Amino acid sequence: xxxxxxxxxxxxxxxxxxxxxxxxxxxxxxxxxxxxxxxxxxxxxxxxxxxxxxxxxxxxxxxxxxxxxxxxxxxxxxxxxxxxxxxxxxxxxxxxxxxxxxxxxxxxxxxxxxxxxxxxxxxxxxxxxxxxxxxxxxxxxxxxxxxxxxxxxxxxxxxxxxxxxxxxxxxxxxxxxxxxxxxxxxxxxxxxxxxxxxxxxxxxxxxxxxxxxxxxxxxxxxxxxxxxxxxxxxxxxxxxxxxxxxxxxxxxxxxxxxxxxxxxxxxxxxxxxxxxxxxxxxxxxxxxxxxxxxxxxxxxxxxxxxxxxxxxxxxxxxxxxxxxxxxxxxxxxxxxxxxxxxxxxxxxxxxxxxxxxxxxxxxxxxxxxxxxxxxxxxxxxxxxxxxxxxxxxxxxxxxxxxxxxxxxxxxxxxxxxxxxxxxxxxxxxxxxxxxxxxxxxxxxxxxxxxxxxxxxxxxxxxxxxxxxxxxxxxxxxxxxxxxxxxxxxxxxxxxxxxxxxxxxxxxxxxxxxxxxxxxxxxxxxxxxxxxxxxxxxxxxxxxxxxxxxxxxxxxxxxxxxxxxxxxxxxxxxxxxxxxxxxxx
Amino acid sequence: xxxxxxxxxxxxxxxxxxxxxxxxxxxxxxxxxxxxxxxxxxxxxxxxxxxxxxxxxxxxxxxxxxxxxxxxxxxxxxxxxxxxxxxxxxxxxxxxxxxxxxxxxxxxxxxxxxxxxxxxxxxxxxxxxxxxxxxxxxxxxxxxxxxxxxxxxxxxxxxxxxxxxxxxxxxxxxxxxxxxxxxxxxxxxxxxxxxxxxxxxxxxxxxxxxxxxxxxxxxxxxxxxxxxxxxxxxxxxxxxxxxxxxxxxxxxxxxxxxxxxxxxxxxxxxxxxxxxxxxxxxxxxxxxxxxxxxxxxxxxxxxxxxxxxxxxxxxxxxxxxxxxxxxxxxxxxxxxxxxxxxxxxxxxxxxxxxxxxxxxxxxxxxxxxxxxxxxxxxxxxxxxxxxxxxxxxxxxxx
Numbered sequence: 009x010x011x012x013x014x015x016x017x018x019x020x021x022x023x024x025x026x027x028x029x030x031x032x033x034x035x036x037x038x039x040x041x042x043x044x045x046x047x048x049x050x051x052x053x054x055x056x057x058x059x060x061x062x063x064x065x066x067x068x069x070x071x072x073x074x075x076x077x078x079x080x081x082x083x084x085x086x087x088x089x090x091x092x093x094x095x096x097x098x099x100x101x102x103x104x105x106x107x108x109x110x111x112x113x114x115x116x117x118x119x120x121x122x123x124x125x126x127x128x129x130x131x132x133x134x135x136x137x138x139x140x141x142x143x144x145x146x147x148x149x150x151x152x153x154x155x156x157x158x159x160x161x162x163x164x165x166x167x168x169x170x171x172x173x174x175x176x177x178x179x180x181x182x183x184x185x186x187x188x189x190x191x192x193x194x195x196x197x198x199x200x201x202x203x204x205x206x207x208x209x210x211x212x213x214x215x216x217x218x219x220x221x222x223x224x225x226x227x228x229x230x231x232x233x234x235x236x237x238x239x240x241x242x243x244x245x246x247x248x249x250x251x252x253x254x255x256x257x258x259x260x261x262x263x264x265x266x267x268x269x270x271x272x273x274x275x276x277x278x279x280x281x282x283x284x285x286x287x288x289x290x291x292x293x294x295x296x297x298x299x300x301x302x303x304x305x306x307x308x309x310x311x312x313x314x315x316x317x318x319x320x321x322x323x324x325x326x327x328x329x330x331x332x333x334x335x336x337x338x339x340x341x342x343x344x345x346x347x348x349x350x351x352x353x354x355x356x357x358x359x360x361x362x363x364x365x366x367x368x369x370x371x372x373x374x375x376x377x378x379x380x381x382x383x384x385x386x387x388x389x390x391x392x393x394x395x396x397x398x399x400x401x402x403x404x405x406x407x408x409x410x411x412x413x414x415x416x417x418x419x420x421x422x423x424x425x426x427x428x429x430x431x432x433x434x435x436x437x438x439x440x441x442x443x444x445x446x447x448x449x450x451x452x453x454x455x456x457x458x459x460x461x462x463x464x465x466x467x468x469x470x471x472x473x474x475x476x477x478x479x480x481x482x483x484x485x486x487x488x489x490x491x492x493x494x495x496x497x498x499x500x501x502x503x504x505x506x507x508x509x510x511x512x513x514x515x516x517x518x519x520x521x522x523x524x525x526x527x528x529x530x531x532x533x534x535x536x537x538x539x540x541x542x543x544x545x546x547x548x549x550x551x552x553x554x555x556x557x558x559x560x561x562x563x564x565x566x567x568x569x570x571x572x573x574x575x576x577x578x579x580x581x582x583x584x585x586x587x588x589x590x591x592x
Numbered sequence: 593x594x595x596x597x598x599x600x601x602x603x604x605x606x607x608x609x610x611x612x613x614x615x616x617x618x619x620x621x622x623x624x625x626x627x628x629x630x631x632x633x634x635x636x637x638x639x640x641x642x643x644x645x646x647x648x649x650x651x652x653x654x655x656x657x658x659x660x661x662x663x664x665x666x667x668x669x670x671x672x673x674x675x676x677x678x679x680x681x682x683x684x685x686x687x688x689x690x691x692x693x694x695x696x697x698x699x700x701x702x703x704x705x706x707x708x709x710x711x712x713x714x715x716x717x718x719x720x721x722x723x724x725x726x727x728x729x730x731x732x733x734x735x736x737x738x739x740x741x742x743x744x745x746x747x748x749x750x751x752x753x754x755x756x757x758x759x760x761x762x763x764x765x766x767x768x769x770x771x772x773x774x775x776x777x778x779x780x781x782x783x784x785x786x787x788x789x790x791x792x793x794x795x796x797x798x799x800x801x802x803x804x805x806x807x808x809x810x811x812x813x814x815x816x817x818x819x820x821x822x823x824x825x826x827x828x829x830x831x832x833x834x835x836x837x838x839x840x841x842x843x844x845x846x847x848x849x850x851x852x853x854x855x856x857x858x859x860x861x862x863x864x865x866x867x868x869x870x871x872x873x874x875x876x877x878x879x880x881x882x883x884x885x886x887x888x889x890x891x892x893x894x895x896x897x898x899x900x901x902x903x904x905x906x907x908x909x910x911x912x913x914x915x916x917x918x919x920x921x922x923x924x925x926x927x928x929x930x931x932x933x934x935x936x937x938x939x940x941x942x943x944x945x946x947x948x949x950x951x952x953x954x955x956x957x958x959x960x961x962x963x964x965x966x967x968x969x970x971x972x973x974x975x976x977x978x979x980x981x982x983x984x985x986x987x988x989x990x
Contacts, residue, residue: 066679067679068675068676068678068679069675069679069704070704085985086985086986086989087985087989090989150854151856152851152854152855152856168757168855168856169854169855169856171776171777171835171836171837171856173836173839173840176836176840178839178840257843261840262783262840262841262842262843263783263839263840263841263988263989264989273785275672276666276668276669276672277668277785279696279700279978280671280672280675280700280701280704283672283675359875360875361875361876361878363853363854363855363878364853364854364855364856365855371875373875441672441676444673444676445676445679445680446680448676448677448679448680448682449680449681449682451682453687454687532669536673536687538630538660538662538687540662540663544663545663547665554638554846554876555850557638
């Protein structure tokens with residue numbers, strides 16, 4: 009820094025002191041308010057419109073007075089207890105396993121080259137929609153599936169596939185596996201983001217110098233620091249595992265299914281009166297999720313108390329139960345299952361016929377692609393338009409809220425903004441039916457607005473989750489210096505702050521797009537059949553069970569977000585190719 | 593918040609209004625021109641989707657009516673949407689114009705006053721329908737149609753088996769049980785909330801019951817247990833010998849067909865006499881599959897289209913319903929290379945040329961002739977189906 013520079017800074021500081029809080033700052037204050045209104049209104053209203061029928065009030069079907077009858081019907085449904093048990097078991101197991109695997113993985117690879125690449129390698133997996141992954145997995149592991157075909161009949165002697173439950177197994181383990189394929193990459197990326205915010209390197213050096221092995225040092229010093237930051241994503245995973253419908257239909261037990269799928273079946277039952285117990289079931293689903301989150305919080309507190317002596321007792325000669333290769337192997341295995349499943353679906357899309365026990369299609373054809381291509385135009389367009397609209401709006405809202413925190417120094421808004429996560433924590437089925445009634449009432453259903461809005465409910469929280477941490481850890485001294493040079497908040501924002509945050513911003517955009525691509529229920533409820541996206545087509549066609557057609561949709565469904573993700577990685581590299589300091 | 597709830601209650605209770613529809617066909621055609629009809633139809637079958645795509649093209653060219661195929665997974669999705677619209681007080685300009693429907697969904701919509709009509713008397717082609725020889729065109733699952741829905745294709749239960757693995761399929765319910773005991777794990781049916789799942793039970797009941805005529809009347813608390821007792825005795829023995837020991841069931845018919853293709857089962861039930869041939873042609877099933885029916889016959893029914901009470905394009909919807917009943921469309925639908933569903937028309941009411949179109953149709957390798965299929969048995973009253981499903985869940989859900 010030379011003399012003249014510091015002199016200029018001095019005069020600029022004077023100028024800045026004279027600038028009154030401008031339009032920019034005032035506008036920013038509106039963002040949190042707008043964001044909350046956009047979100048809480050429909051979710052709250054939707055919940056009310058679902059709670060009323062749960063207590064018998066729904067005049068359209070002759071429910072004129074309040075009663076507990078829907079609840080009685082619900083609780084006398086055969087299999088309801090088992091459904092509930094299954095939901096709790098699979099939800100907790102999936103979340104717990106995902107958490108343990110992610111922590112195990114991060115503790116052994118943090119600081120290695122592999123860790124730096126994890127973000128780039130795992131992001132595409134995040135982009136593949138859940139149901140496509142589930143369909144791929146089901147073909148991979150079922151008794152007549154791809155893996156069995158590799159070794160049959162020459163090794164196994166299975167001329168006919170064995171009659172054993174692998175998918176739809178009674179315990180729901182294949183369902184848990186299907187959930188892990190998506191949740192592990194998601195939680196890993198959230199952990200990576202959180203690690204960027206704590207002084208993990210310094211604490212690790214200190215802990216290791218005290219004699220802890222690297223992994224133990226990580227578990228004792230880094231984990232307690234990052235846990236509060238990945239808590240919300242963990243809750244979202246818990247809520248998601250307990251309320252997902254489409255993956256459950258593909259992989260979970262069928263008789264009875266988990267609560268989410270049971271409630272979905274009730275909503276669509278041929279007997280319209282079942283809407284009453286269905287609404288009660290949706291409320292029950294909501295309560296179960298809330299209870300599960302409370303229970304998880306209780307477990308956190310217990311672990312915190314129990315683990316304290318262990319945390320502070322100093323390095324002991326503990327045996328390492330699972331070494332590095334174990335965790336890397338598990339994550340690698342999950343990644344391979346995802347990729348193989350997708351590959352199998354791509355093969356199916358070119359197969360004319362492919363019968364057991366052939367490990368490759370007997371005859372190939374391009375006709376499925378040729379036939380579907382025309383039909384793909386409209387769903388692809390809708391997917392792109394809605395995905396980008398929702399992601400961009402979510403991005404603007406998110407940056408607005410975060411910039412408001414930075415500029416107006418309102419750290420407290422983040423305390424109310426947790427409300428934005430309600431759409432992730434409340435089961436979709438619990439409020440979407442209500443949202444649908446409201447949309448119809450205000451003549452908004454079957455419009456682009458309704459569709460984008462309903463997607464936004466789920467896109468915004470994810471975009472916010474992904475961008476909040478990088479944004480808050482931004483070194484404000486860049487902003488201060490820039491402000492003194494430009495004298496304008498607006499210029500500073502567009503010339504300095506946004507370019508510096510380009511990479512996380514584009515990643516958030518890509519994540520938002522991927523989340524939108526994966527939405528099934530919101531499209532059904534808000535689209536009124538006028539709009540069909542690739543996911544809706546894929547889920548609808550998967551009810552027809554033709555893997556070849558499902559393969560085409562799943563492939564494109566996965567390819568679109570993948571392209572966006574790759575762009576999110578490549579654009580900053582290209583844009584900053586001449587700035588060595590910003591090479592990533 | 594209290595105001596909000598009150599507002600919501602108000603929203604749900606707005607009264608209904610009617611909107612006048614012309615009575616003459618020329619006027620209907622005039623009003624229909626330029627309308628867009630949103631046709632909600634189950635889209636799990638690619639051949640049916642392509643037939644619908646063909647209808648869309650022809651109706652646009654012939655009558656200037658635009659049709660959008662709203663692809664749905666379950667008919668009840670469309671029904672639920674109409675319910676939501678009624679709840680929100682939208683009694684005109686609804687989002688659905690035409691729904692592919694029958695049986696329970698029809699009964700539910702008819703009972704709840706969610707349908708427009710009667711309208712079939714307005715359709716010129718309706719007089720060609722064989723209402724005598726095909727009684728299911730006027731009685732949908734023992735529920736009188738009363739002109740509230742228009743038939744468009746016939747369906748009948750058949751069983752599909754793979755002759756490479758099974759030479760002589762069982763042609764009665766006791767024979768099926770004996771075969772399953774000797775070959776455990778090689779038969780299944782879709783979960784019972786799926787219509788094919790309940791159909792499997794219904795067909796068994798039809799044969800096992802002492803006097804099938806009782807099934808044409810609604811089931812009662814008094815007679816249900818007694819009438820269905822033989823079914824449960826039979827099923828109790830069959831279940832442990834089914835695929836996955838009767839503990840799991842495929843989600844839908846196509847999922848079951850995939851099991852047959854994957855060699856996991858040897859026999860499946862189907863409601864489409866041409867499903868086997870079409871599946872062979874498409875490479876979905878091996879070319880060794882064949883079709884058969886039971887010695888004492890199988891249940892048949894009819895697919896219909898209905899118009900919701902608040903449909904936006906009622907005239908356009910009627911034009912589509914009428915086109916579906918035209919000899920041209922019916923012959924196209926019966927072509928096994930297209931869809932292979934038998935016609936609802938009485939061929940004797942057609943002109944020679946129109947009749948010839950039906951006679952010239954190719955025949956699928958695994959499709960039975962009309963004579964082999966036999967006269968379809970009448971669907972039981974829907975109350976039987978509902979109760980059987982409930983009873984099944986009570987008995988066999990954990």
